[in-house]
Amino acid sequence: MSKTSYAVGEHPDLEPPASTIGVIGWLRENLFSNWWNSLLTLFGFYLIYLYLPPLVEWMFVKAVWSSPDRVPCDAEGAGACWAFIDNRFTQFMYGFYPKELYWRPNTAGLLLIALMIPLFIKSFRWKWQLGAFILLVYPFIAFVLIHGGYLGFELVETNKWGGLMLTLILSAVGIVASLPIGIVLALGRRSTMPIVKSVCVVYIEFWRGVPLITVLFMSSVMLPLFFPEGTDFDKLARAMIGIIMFQSAYMAEVVRGGLQAIPKGQYEAAASLGLTYWKSMGLIILPQALKLVIPGIVNTFIALFKDTTLVLIIGLFDLLAIIQQANSDPEWLGFDTEGYVFAGLIFWIFCFSMSRYSIALEQKLHTGHKR
């Protein structure tokens, strides 16, 4: 070697080899990197060729989008009968809620959206206060609006509630209540106080051990036996309590996973500054632990959202139940597929949004301490 020192720029930047960039490069890298991969790719294309065109044809090209009756859907070669969905749409959304009062749940929904918007604005200064308002005051407003019976609003019994509205109410209540209860249970399970600890362990293990369907069934059949004759405890409220009990046990374990991942030094640093137990949990430990388990929390939320469909066994008409009921309408027999595709699509949209939001939240909360 004759030279051991080089001036900057003595090695100019060269173009990367053509085979590693551009469309060709990407194809070669990802789809045809070896003969086995190429074979799989070709097979995949073949499957798409086989199934995609008929699916598109059924769903879009030959579909019947609207019609007052089923006649066009029964025509030779007709595709999906979205007219069925179209005819029943308001019922799928609101259940048996009186038509002339749809504005009430609509107002409640729009109010919630309007209240939430400022939470996403960076410069908004009253986030804590607004959040507390949404959690503590809004539920009463929503209840008065949707349920009525107060302030001159006509009463609409919960057995008339249904469809997507009921699904959203059940899951919103479940989500909002199960997270804080789950957090308290998780802290309790890690407590050094033996009584607190065993109560939490028993609770968690009990509720995790029974299937939700049993919980719901028990809440509607068994629970009334324990109340004095004649006390009528609302069926929906019982289902809600069942769901909350059940999901908070799962949530507790997710949160506990996060708590366990926080290094001991964080607890010690917080304690050595004189923070009380609740303050060090609230300000130091939980913010970090919850951030770590966002994927697990959202996973539980998504499971909860889909599990609300089980309320159909106790005679509540959530989105899926009301679609099933419509499927058996003699006027529209034979369009189950459309009904289930529609239900699947709605559920997927909500679950997928939650999942995307969780990813966005994780990125936003990332403060670069993991390097």
Added chain:
Amino acid sequence: MSDNDYIIEMIDVHKWYGSFHVLKDINLKVKKGERIVICGPSGSGKSTMIRCINHLEEHQRGKIVVDGIELTEDIKQIEAIRREVGMVFQHFNLFPHLTILENLTLAPIWVKKMPRAEAEEIAMKYLERVKIPEQRDKYPGQLSGGQQQRVAIARSLCMMPKVMLFDEPTSALDPEMISEVLDVMVELAEEGMTMLCVTHEMGFAKKVADRVIFMDAGQIIEENEPEEFFSNPQNERTQLFLSQIIND
């Protein structure tokens, strides 16, 4: 001498981990403004001893009195003592989800109920003293080890403690960062802060310590002024230990 001259008194303190007797008959009295360096071989109980002072570890026998308050089971007493005693850890233990400024203002705001503006003013004063005011809006993960440890010192100082405990504050640092942390500690010592410092930085001990304490197997084996301690160690174990750390 009246009792009030001592800010920390440990009298006949014993501690066990299960059946392992980790602290044996510890007697240590620290006067206001005194600077004490504690050294000794690994596992000798140095950390355990200073962590008993703010009750991060619990002693099972004997008496610990800090600033006139005796450490008991009572959580209110413990919290009162922790407000008076700052602690700096080997691994900094900054709060990674908070900015540097938030790390510093958290305890004054939530423990001392100080208004935010005042807490921030004090925080900036201490950040300037540890010479990193420009890092205020960064997160701990974006700082070097030496900078993080200086922030940790500032975080403790913001509570205006009467005593500072240091548990090997420089031993997790790369060599070139050790001096920047030691400089801050020397300055602090020169301002009259009462300090208990577990460290093997003998230069620091010679420079600032009023007393050096040598621990081995859970006991205080030797205690002396730094000059005497280093030039004329009495105990065999101390001699061996000193010869080892001076060799490397």
